[in-house]
Each structure stands twice: as C-alpha cells, then as structure tokens.
Amino acid sequence: MTDRITLDITRRGFLGTALGGAAALAAGPSWAAAKTLNILSHKVHETVLGTGDGDLMKEWKARNDTDLVFTTFDSNPLQDRLFREASLPSTDYGVGYIIDNRPTADIAKLFALLDDFLKSAPIENYDDIAPGLREAMTVGGKTIGIPVRHATGGLFYNEALLEEAGISAPPTTLEELIEQAKKLTFTAKDGTPVTGMIMASDLAVFPVSFARAFGGDYITKDFKLLPKPEAMEKALGVMANMFKDGALPRSYATTKNDDQVTWMQQGRAAFTMITFARYKQFNDPANSKFPGKIKAVQFPKSKSYDGEMSAVTESWGMSIPANFADKELAWSYIREVSSPRVTLGMAKNGNGPVRVSTYADAEFAAASPVAAAEAKALATARGAFPPFPEAARAQQLFLEDVQLAVLGRKTPAEAVENMVKRITPLLPA
Amino acid sequence: MRSRNIAQTLPLIAPVHILILSVIVIPSLFVIWLSITKSTYGQAPTFVGLENYFQVLSDPAFRSALWNTVVIVVFAVHIELAVGLLMALLFASGLPFRRFLLVAVLAPYAVSEVIAVVMWRYLFDPDAGPVTLALKGLGLPILDWAYEPSHAMILIGLLTIWLHLPFTFIILYAARLAIPADLYEAARIDGATPLQAFRRVTLPLLGPAIVVALLFRYIFAFRIFSEVWLLTGGGPARSTEVVAVYLYQEAFSYNAFGTAAATAWIMVVASLLLAAGYVLLLRRQVTANAQ
Numbered sequence: 001m002t003d004r005i006t007l008d009i010t011r012r013g014f015l016g017t018a019l020g021g022a023a024a025l026a027a028g029p030s031w032a033a034a035k036t037l038n039i040l041s042h043k044v045h046e047t048v049l050g051t052g053d054g055d056l057m058k059e060w061k062a063r064n065d066t067d068l069v070f071t072t073f074d075s076n077p078l079q080d081r082l083f084r085e086a087s088l089p090s091t092d093y094g095v096g097y098i099i100d101n102r103p104t105a106d107i108a109k110l111f112a113l114l115d116d117f118l119k120s121a122p123i124e125n126y127d128d129i130a131p132g133l134r135e136a137m138t139v140g141g142k143t144i145g146i147p148v149r150h151a152t153g154g155l156f157y158n159e160a161l162l163e164e165a166g167i168s169a170p171p172t173t174l175e176e177l178i179e180q181a182k183k184l185t186f187t188a189k190d191g192t193p194v195t196g197m198i199m200a201s202d203l204a205v206f207p208v209s210f211a212r213a214f215g216g217d218y219i220t221k222d223f224k225l226l227p228k229p230e231a232m233e234k235a236l237g238v239m240a241n242m243f244k245d246g247a248l249p250r251s252y253a254t255t256k257n258d259d260q261v262t263w264m265q266q267g268r269a270a271f272t273m274i275t276f277a278r279y280k281q282f283n284d285p286a287n288s289k290f291p292g293k294i295k296a297v298q299f300p301k302s303k304s305y306d307g308e309m310s311a312v313t314e315s316w317g318m319s320i321p322a323n324f325a326d327k328e329l330a331w332s333y334i335r336e337v338s339s340p341r342v343t344l345g346m347a348k349n350g351n352g353p354v355r356v357s358t359y360a361d362a363e364f365a366a367a368s369p370v371a372a373a374e375a376k377a378l379a380t381a382r383g384a385f386p387p388f389p390e391a392a393r394a395q396q397l398f399l400e401d402v403q404l405a406v407l408g409r410k411t412p413a414e415a416v417e418n419m420v421k422r423i424t425p426l427l428p429a
Numbered sequence: 430m431r432s433r434n435i436a437q438t439l440p441l442i443a444p445v446h447i448l449i450l451s452v453i454v455i456p457s458l459f460v461i462w463l464s465i466t467k468s469t470y471g472q473a474p475t476f477v478g479l480e481n482y483f484q485v486l487s488d489p490a491f492r493s494a495l496w497n498t499v500v501i502v503v504f505a506v507h508i509e510l511a512v513g514l515l516m517a518l519l520f521a522s523g524l525p526f527r528r529f530l531l532v533a534v535l536a537p538y539a540v541s542e543v544i545a546v547v548m549w550r551y552l553f554d555p556d557a558g559p560v561t562l563a564l565k566g567l568g569l570p571i572l573d574w575a576y577e578p579s580h581a582m583i584l585i586g587l588l589t590i591w592l593h594l595p596f597t598f599i600i601l602y603a604a605r606l607a608i609p610a611d612l613y614e615a616a617r618i619d620g621a622t623p624l625q626a627f628r629r630v631t632l633p634l635l636g637p638a639i640v641v642a643l644l645f646r647y648i649f650a651f652r653i654f655s656e657v658w659l660l661t662g663g664g665p666a667r668s669t670e671v672v673a674v675y676l677y678q679e680a681f682s683y684n685a686f687g688t689a690a691a692t693a694w695i696m697v698v699a700s701l702l703l704a705a706g707y708v709l710l711l712r713r714q715v716t717a718n719a720q
Contacts (some may be wrong), residue, residue, distance in 0.1 A: 076681065076682065077681070080681050080684070083470040083471070084470070086470075087470055087471070104471075106469065106470065106471030106472045107470055107471050108471070109471045110470065110471050193556065193557065195556070201664065201665075202662060242555070249555075249556050250555040250556055250573065250576060251554065251555050251556055251575035251576075252575070253576065253659050253661075253665030253666065254574075254575040254660075254665070255662045255666055256662075268556075268557070367501050378459060389469070390683070391683075392682045392683050392684075393683045393685075396667075396678070396682070396683075400666045400667050401666075403664060403665055403666040406509045407665055407666070408577060409666070412523060415614075
C-alpha cells in the first residue's frame, strides 16, 4: 500500500487521447442548432417570450433549427446600437426592436420594407393588431416594423394606503387626484413617510399627460407645438403646486422610472403614472410590500375639460436591418412573435398586447386585473410626440422648462413661452 | 549603417506604432473629419466647415456645462491634492494599524464608479437617505442636491474626491517614502522646525510627484461623466451638466455626430489649456533634471 499519487501519462498517450477526443467531438452529435438569429432588443422583449417549458418560441426554434440569441440594452442605448448596426455594410443582427417615435425618414432607410413580406408570407390576422400601432410603424406609407408591444400609461394607486387615509375609491378627476395625493402625503402606520405621487422627471410622458387632462398637448401628429398653451400652463401649475405641497418628492428633478417602481413597491408613494404592463412587477410578492394592493385605472382628466382624454402610449416594433442577409429567417421570427398565440402568451408574461383580440381572452383578463382599464386607455391613446430628426433635443428642452416650472424657478407662463421660443426652430418645416 | 539599424529595429517598434496609430491617431483624425461635417444615422456626412464649432460654442447649455466642469475640476482636484498630501504625510509619520488603514484609504479605488454613485445616491437620498436622516436628526443642514444646483455640485465634488483620492494619495505617499530619512535628520540637526522641514525638504522633493498627480487628475477630472450622469443626470434642469454629459447627449441622444465630435475637440483643447500651467512646470522640471 502506498499513499503516493502518481500521474503516469506518456506523451504518446496524451496526444492520442487529445486527438481522439477532438475527433469524437467533431464526429459526434451536434448540440447547437444549425442557425442562429441574433436579436437586438430590450431585456423585457426577451423575458416575455418565456424560458424552458414556457418558451413561446420552442416550436419555432425546432422547426427552423435556429437558436435565438438576444443582445439586450436599455431603450436609448438599444436604439443607438440598432441604428449603428444598420448603418454598417452588413450586420449579424436579423431583428431589431424599434421605438415608434424614432423612425424618421432617414432612419427608415436603414430598415427593410416589410410590405412585400406581408404580401408573400402574411402575418396571421394582421388587421387584429391595433391600427394606431401599425400606423406608428409606417414611414411615408411604408411598413418598417411590426408592432410587438405597447406601453400605455395608467394611474397606479396603492389601495392599502388609500384605505389607511380613509379614501374609499381612486380618483375619477384630476382635481380628485391632486386632493388625494396631498392627503396621502403623510406618515403611514408602519412609520414609512409616504409621498402622494411619484413621477420621473426625464420623460415627456408625465407633463404631457397632465396637459392632455386639460385638453392640451406637447407636439401633435401634424407638428403643432403646444396647441393649447393655456392647458400646458395649467398642467405645470398643478405639478408645481404638488411639489410645493410635498405631494411630489423633493427628489422630483432626479427621479427616474426605476425609482417609481421601488417607491411604489415599498409604499413610499401612493400614486404613480406608468405603463399598465408594470402591474405584475408592482404586485410581485417577492419584491413588493403590497402584493395585490397596487391597482390601476385610467389617468383622469380635469373636470373642466369636456373632451376625450388620450393616454400616452409608446409602442415597440420588430424591424429587419436592410443590411442583414437572411431576411427570410428574420421575417419568419417576426411572423411567429406576431401570431395571436405568442401575442397572448407574451401578454400573460406582462407584455402590453398589440392585438385587440388578446383583451377579449377570458384567461388573460382573469390573469391581469388591469386588462380592462388598459384596453380602454389604449382605444384613444397616442404617442407623446411624433418622430422627427430633432425630437430628442426638443424633448430635452421641453423637460428643462418643465422642471424649472415644477421646482418653482419659473412661472408656468414663462416656461411655456420659453418652450415655444426654443422648440419651434427644431420642428420640421 | 544608421539606416540598417533603423531597418533592423523597425519590426521591433512597429507594433507600438501600429497600436498608437490605430487607437489614437486614426480615431482622432476621424473625429476631426466628423467635426467638420453634419451627419446622423441614415444621412451621408456633408461638409459644413467650422459651423459645428460655432454652434457648440454659442450654445448656452455648452457654456454652462464647461463652467460646471471647470468649477468641479479646479475645486475637486486641489482639495483632493491637499487631503491626499495630508494623508500621505500622516501615513509616513507612522500610524498604528498602518496596513489596515492603507487598505481602507485605497478601497474606493477598487469600487466600480457605477456602484459608488448608486451607493452615494442611496446614502444622500433627500427624502430617506441614511446620511440625510442622520444630519436632520442632529439638527444639521442637509445636502438638498436634487433641488439646489449648488448642493448637487458639492455632492458631485465630494463624490469625485472620495473616488479618486486613492490615486493622488498613492502617488504622493510613494514619493514621500522615497525621500531619504538622512535629509530630515540633517534638517533637525540644523535646527529646522517641523514646518520648516516640510517647506524646505518635503515640499521641494515632492514637487515632481505633485505636478504629475495634478496633471493626471486635471485631465481625468475634465472627463468627469459617471458621477454626474448617474447622480443627477445633469439636472435639476441641466444645471449640473458637465462637458462629457453634453457630448454624450449630442452623440447618443440626439445622434448629432458633427457637434458631438466638435465638442470632443473643444474638450481636449480646454483641458489642455486648463492644465497648461502644470504642463509647463513639468517640462521645466524634466529639463532641469536632464541638465
């Protein structure tokens, strides 16, 4: 007996084993699919397609012997990378997810026109996809993207906090919302300081929603800036008063989308405005202190406004970079993801469904208590602003004046006047 | 003979030259070309001469960003130098648990900038941050950085000092340790007070290290981005925007590559001008050492 460990490997043995192993691997069964389709998207687009047994693309992958490889980014870096890839002589990315307010005429040139594909290999029941969303993916009458997700804003409220403050129902008018938000700026029973409402300050969607509640807007589809300036002034006035009264957090000017989610989950804010698709996240027992208690309604309009309230929506479409070689494969993926079956499956996983029929599905309605409110909001929803080359710069200038007005450094009238002065030169002629 | 030597050595030095050409010279020339064109995605670049430079320099947002950058650079770098020097002298004078304290001082440099900013954002949250609550509890004024631009600038300055202090400290500490103890002994024998020893021995001998630390920090600090972008996003209302954030917005939010490239070159020139005094000082020191 010996406790020595010996390693008797000869050079010939080592080389023989290595070569044999390599040959076995080369001749053996293939573990990977024959093809790969690279996709540029937001993480959420990958997540809603599911994994494992719940993988909604499992059959498509087997049928096409293709693996899907997602490269994900946050919205702005994603659009930048997509446009960069599409500007190259060729790209390995077959599908790119594009936001509806980005494709200007110049950008549209970078993507394959999909009308011919729609004729040669149509998408199942294409007319079922909301017309407004389809229109948002056309530039100069030509289709460059197929809608896959919409993010329509709703008003979320924490029912438990409302009850604690003696409020029996969510607001039905903007005035009630303001009143309730002020009342809900208090210290909860568990000692948590609650702020009435939280909203990000780096997106146009919030001030635009307040302006629409008074019948106003930011930039219309036909590029009219502030069609009712007095409505924007009222909106900024309301927001400024909320900030002054503490019903918006002191950190308003640096609040981001993620903060809205965290604050609502922790019970630090009673109201927020965000896409309906966030319902699951707000009520996730693993992350939320109020699972099942955070509910949503349509963002209310002012009682002084008789017209129709349009929620702000943003939609995503799937596009094919014009410089991608295997467009048939990319189109096959898009067709599958756009099918009623996958649209419904994604909706159950938290995706804003682009098909009207999805909302009629009983199973989906049962799984998503906000489905009815979302469908109602979507019916009249429109984007915060249309795409044009200087849209991002215009939004930045707009938000700068909004912040100054909300923080009380400018009057709403001064802010509106400055918006007109600075944004007008950026609009398309 | 000489040409043969060059021919023989060329293959050996070529990799370095190729590297410098490919990662510095060619991209720089490309950026110069971009800066005199107007271009965006899906649009062929068109020559516009110096229009982008005029556009950037006449933009009030750029001038405000440049001013913010200069303020942060000048204040943060010099405060950082003073604190780094004090700490280097303290460590060199002998401290208990020196190794442990050294790790503690150098730790911020090992923290990712993104994580550091998220951490500070949480600590100084104006509504519920532990530091804010502690200051309120003690009856002290808080840093209302999400509302007051001056407070935001102070917080950005503090954060950048905390993050980069280890760099300045380690350069000065190493230089201080390199000063022979004999010189201090001689100074003591000559009757020098500790302050005189500092002025006549430490400071002159630390001079080159101080200039190097300052020069590097001036250049690095001028590129300040993540501290501002992740903490305030340049807000409230663009009041804390710095040049690198302005550049990022031009390039990646507005996709205006011409003005972004022009901003980049203005940034290079401005940072060199700001550091010019120290560059001259360094040159003088190098020349003096060579003689």
